[in-house]
Amino acid sequence: xxxxxxxxxGYGYDIDAIAYDVxxxxxxxxxMIQHFKDINSKSGRNYSDELQSLIISRYNSGISVFxxxxxxxxxxxxxxxxxxxxxxxVPKTKKQKNKETYAVIDHQxxxxxxxxxxxxxxxxxxxxxxxxxxxxxxxxxxxPHSYCFDCGTEWYQKGSETHxxxxxxxxxxxxx
Ligand SMILES: [Zn+2]
Numbered sequence: 001x002x003x004x005x006x007x008x009x010g011y012g013y014d015i016d017a018i019a020y021d022v023x024x025x026x027x028x029x030x031x032m033i034q035h036f037k038d039i040n041s042k043s044g045r046n047y048s049d050e051l052q053s054l055i056i057s058r059y060n061s062g063i064s065v066f067x068x069x070x071x072x073x074x075x076x077x078x079x080x081x082x083x084x085x086x087x088x089x090v091p092k093t094k095k096q097k098n099k100e101t102y103a104v105i106d107h108q109x110x111x112x113x114x115x116x117x118x119x120x121x122x123x124x125x126x127x128x129x130x131x132x133x134x135x136x137x138x139x140x141x142x143x144p145h146s147y148c149f150d151c152g153t154e155w156y157q158k159g160s161e162t163h164x165x166x167x168x169x170x171x172x173x174x175x176x
Contacts, residue, residue, distance in 0.1 A: 001022055001032075002032055002035070002036060004022065005018055005022060005029060005032050005033065005036075006032075006033070006036050006054060008021065009033060009054065009058060010053075010054045010057035010058055010061075011057070011058075011061060012057075012058055012060075012061025012062055012063055015029055015030060015071065030071060030073075033071055033072065034071075034072060034073045036051070037051060037072045037073070037074070047082065052082060052086070055068060055072075055079055055082060055083070056082075056083065056086060056088065059079070059083055059088070060088075065079050065080045065083065065090060101165065101166055102158075102163040102164055102165055102166055103163070103164045103166055104161050104162065104163060104164075105155065105162050105163070105164045106162070107155065107162050107164075108162060110123070110144040110145075110146040110155070110157070111146070113146075113148035113150065113151060113153050114153060114155055114162075114164060115148065115151050115153040116148065116150050116151040116153070118148055118149075118150040118151065120148065120149040120150045121146050121147065121148050121149070122146065122147050122149060123144075123145070123146060124145040124146060124147050124154070124156070125142045125143075125144075125145055143156060143157045143158070144156060144157045145157070153165075
């Protein structure tokens with residue numbers, strides 16, 4: 001059964017699909033996968049060829065590095081390094097679809113930084129739009145959008161809310 005589980009794991013089946021297939025719970029399936037990893041690891045991170053090709057196969061079937069690391073119960077970056085070593089191009093930061101890239105903040109001032117209260121703030125609209133085109137762009141009303149040169153905070157108006165751009169939300173592992 002382990003062989004079958006690992007085969008379909010390599011095909012990119014979801015864990016719940018594998019569990020259904022072999023009539024086990026998802027935890028049991030994960031346990032089998034992690035057991036397979038353990039018996040195929042010689043001293044820590046030295047994986048057998050079989051395990052390496054399995055990981056590559058799963059990644060190539062569309063499962064994210066992050067997910068594979070969780071499934072195998074290995075540390076952050078282990079699978080990524082393995083793939084890079086094999087010459088597989090892993091995107092640096094893949095934005096997760098349903099992850100917010102901003103936070104709503106209670107701050108309506110676009111000349112003072114909401115984070116450091118600094119005034120070394122630039123209007124992002126002016127950084128991108130040539131002054132000369134201002135008269136012609138009347139219909140395109142620009143929304144306030146500022147950037148703090150002191151701490152790198154960026155915030156903008158969105159409807160009635162002020163949104164602060166988040167830079168550090170990617171790859172955050174909030175379940176550990
Ligand atoms: Zn600031």
